[in-house]
Amino acid sequence: MVSYSGFRLIKEALRGHSGWKPAWRNPEPQPGYDFVIVGGGGHGLATAHYLAKVYRKSRIAVLEKGWIGGGNVGRNTTIIRSNYLLPGNEPFYELSLQLWEGLEQDLNYNAMVSQRGVMNLFHSDAQRDAARRRGNGMILHGSDAELLDTDGVRSEAPFLNFNNARFPIKGALMHRRGGTVRHDAVAWGYARSADRHGVDIIQNCEVTGFRIENNRVLGVETSRGYIGAGKIGVAVAGSSGRVMSQAGMRLPIESHVLQAFVSEGLKPVLPGVITFGAGHFYVSQSDKGGLVFGGDIDGYNTYAQRGNLPVVEDVCEGGMALMPMIGRTRLLRMWGGVMDMSMDGSPIIDRTQIDGLYFNGGWCYGGFKATPASGRVFAHLLATDTPHETATAYRFDRFEKGLMIDEKGAGAQPNLH
Numbered sequence: 001m002v003s004y005s006g007f008r009l010i011k012e013a014l015r016g017h018s019g020w021k022p023a024w025r026n027p028e029p030q031p032g033y034d035f036v037i038v039g040g041g042g043h044g045l046a047t048a049h050y051l052a053k054v055y056r057k058s059r060i061a062v063l064e065k066g067w068i069g070g071g072n073v074g075r076n077t078t079i080i081r082s083n084y085l086l087p088g089n090e091p092f093y094e095l096s097l098q099l100w101e102g103l104e105q106d107l108n109y110n111a112m113v114s115q116r117g118v119m120n121l122f123h124s125d126a127q128r129d130a131a132r133r134r135g136n137g138m139i140l141h142g143s144d145a146e147l148l149d150t151d152g153v154r155s156e157a158p159f160l161n162f163n164n165a166r167f168p169i170k171g172a173l174m175h176r177r178g179g180t181v182r183h184d185a186v187a188w189g190y191a192r193s194a195d196r197h198g199v200d201i202i203q204n205c206e207v208t209g210f211r212i213e214n215n216r217v218l219g220v221e222t223s224r225g226y227i228g229a230g231k232i233g234v235a236v237a238g239s240s241g242r243v244m245s246q247a248g249m250r251l252p253i254e255s256h257v258l259q260a261f262v263s264e265g266l267k268p269v270l271p272g273v274i275t276f277g278a279g280h281f282y283v284s285q286s287d288k289g290g291l292v293f294g295g296d297i298d299g300y301n302t303y304a305q306r307g308n309l310p311v312v313e314d315v316c317e318g319g320m321a322l323m324p325m326i327g328r329t330r331l332l333r334m335w336g337g338v339m340d341m342s343m344d345g346s347p348i349i350d351r352t353q354i355d356g357l358y359f360n361g362g363w364c365y366g367g368f369k370a371t372p373a374s375g376r377v378f379a380h381l382l383a384t385d386t387p388h389e390t391a392t393a394y395r396f397d398r399f400e401k402g403l404m405i406d407e408k409g410a411g412a413q414p415n416l417h
Ligand SMILES: Cc1cc2nc3c(=O)[nH]c(=O)nc-3n(C[C@H](O)[C@H](O)[C@H](O)COP(=O)(O)OP(=O)(O)OC[C@H]3O[C@@H](n4cnc5c(N)ncnc54)[C@H](O)[C@@H]3O)c2cc1C
Pocket: 038, 039, 040, 041, 042, 043, 044, 063, 064, 065, 066, 067, 069, 070, 071, 072, 073, 074, 075, 076, 077, 078, 079, 080, 205, 206, 207, 208, 235, 236, 237, 238, 239, 243, 258, 259, 260, 294, 335, 336, 337, 338, 339, 363, 364, 365, 366, 367, 368, 369, 370
């Protein structure tokens, strides 16, 4: 497998780019593996990468029903951040941000990690207090936070609607290490590195059932035949409910659709990620110039990867209230992805009651930023049978025991998280 470098790029340019090889192999499934990861999204591929590279495990396969990057890892709005408040969350997301910071060297892959900052606007004194509290929590956990006043926001983003009488901008919580990452490159980078460490990435291979005997999982039935497994890690995001039901489990998760939008390319205008504090609207600008934005989930249970018009209107209203100039750009594309919404808005990374079967899901619409840490801690769990120190709170039994991690304070309402 070739290494990517500036030197290599020049060499290939001089010989007509004839020397590049496929970034990963296309192996046939083996009869059995020590570890089978179900789902070739960001989380599944990252898990395989860390299992092989950090925990030195071998005989690993990732089974993907479609193609690498076709799920939510290639559909999200690319935002990464470590600006959580609760102790169950912030150390995990800070680990993730630190892994993003070294990701391209680790994978030898340009994922366009860009720490251009995340600015959460506030519009009232009460919201300022909440932002200050969150910022202090972030700093205590080793993250970065800065409180900006109105002038501070104006100097970063003068085009915002400061004079809106309904939602005046009183300032922002600025998280400068947050930013964006090119989402599908994350899947490709992890896939290439996992493959390089001996992992079989098997596409067009849908898991259709689990073979379980005496409460121990033995392998998976797939569209390409039976595959035996020592341990199985399921990381299928929006399909969590469907896949785990094949093992007889009913999860505290609902599936909802979330839409995203991108405008035609504009000259550089946005300094980083900006989120509206008076409605659900977040926006950044891609390196190609498109404004990438989104808002709330559609709010009904579905497995369809497309949304409906009322949320399109709601998102556009949020955009118009925050930055009226967005009304002059043309929408280029929009799409949807299926979210695995947990009851408290936080993920689950845990063993199941079936020996050898492990679960990673409940990411709601915040799982992209978690990709490196999710892979790292899930690999830890699979390799050692103990939770990673930053993920001890992401247990199945927290709902039974009343130990919810309700970051948003919205209660047990998945459509509100
Ligand atoms: C519009 C949108 C915007 C978002 N914005 C952000 C954001 O800005 N920041 C952020 O942090 N998060 C965001 N998210 C959430 C984030 O994208 C997801 O939480 C995260 O990508 C989920 O993990 P994944 O990458 O492993 O999922 P996926 O890429 O969906 O991977 C799961 C894989 O499992 C496969 N699979 C399913 N069933 C089977 C089966 N039976 N057998 C084999 N394989 C199977 C699927 O084909 C899929 O490829 C957004 C999501 C969407 C849709």
